[in-house]
Amino acid sequence: MKPVIRLSQTHRLKGLLRQLSLNTVCEESRCPNISECFGSGTATFMILGDTCTRGCSFCNVKRGNPKGPDPEEPYKLLEAVKRLNLRYVVITSVTRDDLEDGGASHFAKCVRVLKENLQDIKVEVLVPDFGGSIRALSVVLDSSPDVLNHNVETVERLYPRVRKGANYGRSLELLRNSKKLAPHIPTKSALILGFGETWDEILKVLEDLRSVDCDFLTIGQYYQPSLRHHPVVKYYTQEEFDRLKEIAYSLGFKYVASGPNVRSSYRAFEAFIVQ
Numbered sequence: 641m642k643p644v645i646r647l648s649q650t651h652r653l654k655g656l657l658r659q660l661s662l663n664t665v666c667e668e669s670r671c672p673n674i675s676e677c678f679g680s681g682t683a684t685f686m687i688l689g690d691t692c693t694r695g696c697s698f699c700n701v702k703r704g705n706p707k708g709p710d711p712e713e714p715y716k717l718l719e720a721v722k723r724l725n726l727r728y729v730v731i732t733s734v735t736r737d738d739l740e741d742g743g744a745s746h747f748a749k750c751v752r753v754l755k756e757n758l759q760d761i762k763v764e765v766l767v768p769d770f771g772g773s774i775r776a777l778s779v780v781l782d783s784s785p786d787v788l789n790h791n792v793e794t795v796e797r798l799y800p801r802v803r804k805g806a807n808y809g810r811s812l813e814l815l816r817n818s819k820k821l822a823p824h825i826p827t828k829s830a831l832i833l834g835f836g837e838t839w840d841e842i843l844k845v846l847e848d849l850r851s852v853d854c855d856f857l858t859i860g861q862y863y864q865p866s867l868r869h870h871p872v873v874k875y876y877t878q879e880e881f882d883r884l885k886e887i888a889y890s891l892g893f894k895y896v897a898s899g900p901n902v903r904s905s906y907r908a909f910e911a912f913i914v915q
């Protein structure tokens with residue numbers, strides 16, 4: 641019976657998302673955990689539209705000129721969270737280099753609307769780099785999210801090929817600044833493996849993240865969404881993911897999820913609980 645229950649919950653969630661014109665990163669990124677997450681009523685909402693102003697070579701989100709933010713979106717999000725009875729919500733967005741504040745005020749509004757209307761709701765924000773703007777970051781932090789997440793995604797050397805338009809140092813600075821501005825809010829980041837990074841380069845990222853006091857870490861395997869995306873250079877074994885988890889804990893991360901299908905928002909509530 642279990643798969644039937646999961647399937648009906650998945651259909652219900654998809655129907656609700658269409659009805660409220662909401663996007664999820666789960667669908668846009670073709671996440672391998674979609675059945676498990678949708679089946680248990682978990683989703684990562686993607687605000688500010690489905691079109692990104694950047695074009696990372698691993699990402700399945702479409703690139704182009706996005707529309708202006710939907711002022712009703714925070715309330716649609718609230719409606720979805722209420723109807724799905726979610727207790728832990730992850731909100732992320734495409735990168736909006738076209739907006740003056742990178743979409744920070746829209747993020748903040750979404751967090752506030754959820755927190756003002758739902759008792760005990762926990763909200764994790766997975767933010768873009770806001771072009772390095774500390775002001776934009778502080779607007780988001782002022783809305784009191786429970787976790788500030790920003791993904792470094794890959795090792796520094798591969799940024800020009802994998803994350804064109806982004807900057808490794810800028811992403812680390814965002815995490816450092818978050819801790820400076822709001823030391824009580826835990827920070828989190830993610831690394832995707834398989835783009836051609838070396839083991840030593842991976843370890844350097846873990847050390848760099850700890851040097852900016854990053855608390856939580858997820859490490860997952862890259863799967864190529866289509867032939868026009870970056871190729872998979874290496875598939876890591878479960879043993880290698882386990883080894884990285886051990887090393888990450890020894891460096892001082894408070895929570896680490898590491899495995900082929902682990903994604904930034906996979907079982908996100910677990911990190912929050914263990915802190």
Ligand code: SF4
Pocket residue numbers: 692693694695696699700701733734735768
């Ligand atoms: Fe995808 Fe984010 Fe890169 Fe945009 S910035 S292409 S949403 S990974």
Ligand code: SF4
Pocket residue numbers: 665666667671672673674675677678682683684903904905906907
């Ligand atoms: Fe969505 Fe995250 Fe689950 Fe993937 S792991 S389906 S992105 S909530």
